[in-house]
Amino acid sequence: MPRLFFGGIHPADRKELSGGSAPAPAPIPSQVVIPMRQHVGAACTPLVKVGDTVKMGQTIGDGEGLCVPVHASVSGTVVAVEPRRHASGGECMAVVIENDFQDTPARELTPHLDPAELSPEELITVIRRAGIVGMGGATFPTDVKANSGIGAVDTLLGNACECEPYITADDALLCTYPEQVLGGMAVLMDVLKPGRTVLAVEDNKTEAISVLRSKLAQYPGIELKVLPTRYPQGAEKQLIQAVTGRQVPPGKLPRDVGCAVFNAATYASVYKAVCEGEPVTRRIVTVTGEGVRKPQNWIVRIGASFESAVAASGGLTDDVWKVLSGGPMMGVAQIDLTAPVGKGTNAVLCLSRAQNGESAHPHCIRCGKCLTACPMSLQPLYLFRFGKLGDRAELERLHLSDCIECGCCAYVCPGKLPLVEQFRAGKQALKEAKKP
């Protein structure tokens, strides 16, 4: 089995459940809940108040610092500005809009058929105004990443690995709208002027690969790289290693090794913002799993509830076990279906009880499989042991902070230890201990 990065696993991908069909527009809900925090960084401040009329694509929240604006995904009336359930758990300030089903456009952005008309600075401004974030789930503001990469990046990467099992949102995007992804890459090539531009896809996406191959001639300078399927190849550091052989040093960023990585859906959003003048108001969401009746990819309005997405897919089965925002390896379990779809929601995954592989009595037999599976070359079994003892000095010595929480260690653990859960708690403890 070829491996281009350290460790990793090869779980059953279950992508056949939702794959194979073009994403259909999901039924548009009568009400959307737009969270003010859909990105890493500072939350937006609402710019509208109850009773205001808003148009589709209108900026309804913005802020200072590491922050990108959020937009209305329907036209209608603001009926509430209040904290609502957020898919990451807990609550977050949100603007609730009653849909008038007119989709009256706000037209805040001007379409530019030829992106070369704009300077890199202007392009970055458009990317920010469109509210674009890392749409693979990391939700880091794209304008900030692009801006910091100017002059530092020799390799621009497109991440279409979609290595998490079950999810086919990027796959569907590549098959249906390849020109959006490739067009978005061309825009960021104009911004970053890289020497090499690579779109990386895992070899289990055969249809997407042939579609891309047929389009590639129209996009000079973009190279398609087909990687052997292996999780977590789509993790930023692992993808850089797989494609370029470079390792991002601890505490450093991809730009420090001359790379910038953006997700396929992020590129598509860049294309739509620059060339079509459209901010992020919808995205492709995979609603899938053994716990939902008709798994499918949908084009969902931002702010539509998980409940509406699940209902469009035939509803939950009787033996549903967990509903996740995201994939089975790194997704966040939901307490109910009230949370809204955000910019980073690539999947609503409903697992049935048959997928429950937990043990009533987790234990470590020191098999060392966690250590060989760890893509960051950590020693999960010792991190677990010292984490349990609360030994912060040992946790630092073993570089707990390097952990990317990909879950490979816990996946392979025959004793079913709650490794990642423990590491999150350990990181929190280290952070708190550092506070003055």
Place this chain on the structure above:
Amino acid sequence: MKLTVTSSPHIRGKESTGSIMGHVLLALLPALAAGTLVYGLRTLLVTAVTTAACLLSEWLFRVLTHQHNTLPDGSAAVTGVLLALTLPATVPYWAAAVGGVFAVAAVKGLCGGIGQNIFNPALAGRAFLMLLWPAAITRYAALGQALPLFGSAADAVTAATPLHHMQMPALPEVSLADLFLGRVGGSIGEASALALLIGGAWLVFRRVISPRIPLTYLGTVAVLTLVFSKGDSPVLWMLYSLLSGGVILGAVFMATDYTTSPVTPRGQLFYGAGCGALTVVFRYFGLFPEGVTYAILLMNAAVWAIDRFTAPRRFGTGKGGAA
């Protein structure tokens, strides 16, 4: 509708401790079969006694200490069969039982149970018997001799094992082919090198173990006995050293015990080499002809230290780290 909310990852691999131990038991079957063919049916009864002793003491220990039942994880059964393989078929049943109880209750249970013990339970059980009743576990019946199924086999005609010859030092009278295929006196698991290697190949194939420890162990023994040969032909001396006694049983099944071996890849190489070197040292300079048991037990004690100084290189600090 009640949704479960727990931390990621939300799916787990199919492999469990029970399935791993199942593979180990399967891998031990060829050796057990070879032992039965060579030493007779008493072999199976000895195995039944050690296994029953291990299972019973595991169960009783968990009941008495108010902990959940761990019999389904299969580790006690593996200890039982492994212990039997380290004993001669002539061993008194009571001694086999005492070894099993000591292995599971004292060596594993008192350390905190599965995954917590410092020493390999089966080998520690054998070492315990060796210390208290050496005569009971070093009486090797002559080949082809029918051992009584029930009762004592103490009056069996004993014969020297190939290792006894090598301590002279002299090459044993048995042929290399007999050593390899299984026509030789010794402990149950020492009957056939081939049977042990088949089991080891299964474990490597199923990715239960990595070949690092067995290969470095056997490789070190090979190199040392070749360089410091005591025979006229260093190559023959090396081959007899590898095939006689418990080296292969130790390298394949004992030194690869998860709990008592290093987890880091570099540490496993170091550990295997250490086991090999100590085995040769004990064989050459020790009181007993065999050195495998104490070599591995000694290396067991060093495992945490080995893991510590063979930690994998931190991501991003090695080659390719600074681009």
